Amino acid sequence: MKEMRVAMATPSMEDYVEKIYELIKSKGYARVSDIANELNLQPSSVTKMVQKLAEAGYIHYERYRGLVLTPAGEMLGEEMKDRHAMLSEFLRTIGVPEETVQVDVEGIEHHVSPSTVRCLQDLTSFLRENEDVRLALAAHRRQRREQEAAEEKAQERADA
């Protein structure tokens, strides 16, 4: 049996709900033009997706207040925020440079099934709680990089 994503949101629905959630938390509201700006899309595409999200039960439109997350949308937004934070912590912990962490988290966060998210959560909390393992991993990484550098040098000498 294949796993279902939370409430069957597609990766791009997740992306939208994540952005709307962030906008509402930071600015108090989420306008179609703000969402379009943040996601680098045409307002017309955003309007189409906003309709889909409303049909799926994640948002609704209120006169005066504008876009509002339903309880289901609020839950999904919270989940996306936690997932984003967990994946960032995980990549940072294993040594990925900060500028790459942000790019890659955006790339992978909507392509991980619930059971993968849970296993990565377990791994991340395991690494957080065990400094000795983190240090052993860092030493292992250093050793592999030094070996790689030595092999490259040997190759260069052989080529010369």
Next chain:
Amino acid sequence: MKEMRVAMATPSMEDYVEKIYELIKSKGYARVSDIANELNLQPSSVTKMVQKLAEAGYIHYERYRGLVLTPAGEMLGEEMKDRHAMLSEFLRTIGVPEETVQVDVEGIEHHVSPSTVRCLQDLTSFLRENEDVRLALAAHRRQRREQEAAEEKAQERADA
């Protein structure tokens, strides 16, 4: 500075080269119709992408032999195969169920930067070489799942 993907292949170019590489290795040739079948796409989309891949230097077309990978395409295909295998091993090692491993690897493999791939390679080889760490991680995971189950039960009792 943002990282560049290998030879600037886009995620979907990587996907195509991966499939073409696999088809050539297993059947000896890669026809547009086979690629379309494997990627669940219309032959016309495949034809368009095949032209892009040829312009980018990954494949060329030879009368009689059909689609052939250039040395750059061969290198990229090999890299995709290794990356797929490494990500599968990583997810399997941290406890992700097998049917989810394959789905999620397909989802994330074209969204990881070279430095993330290297850090995950280091982590995977670290886990492979240290059984004690694998066992401690498995115990940590079991403990967290048991705690979750206990909390759920307590919640159910409180709701009743």
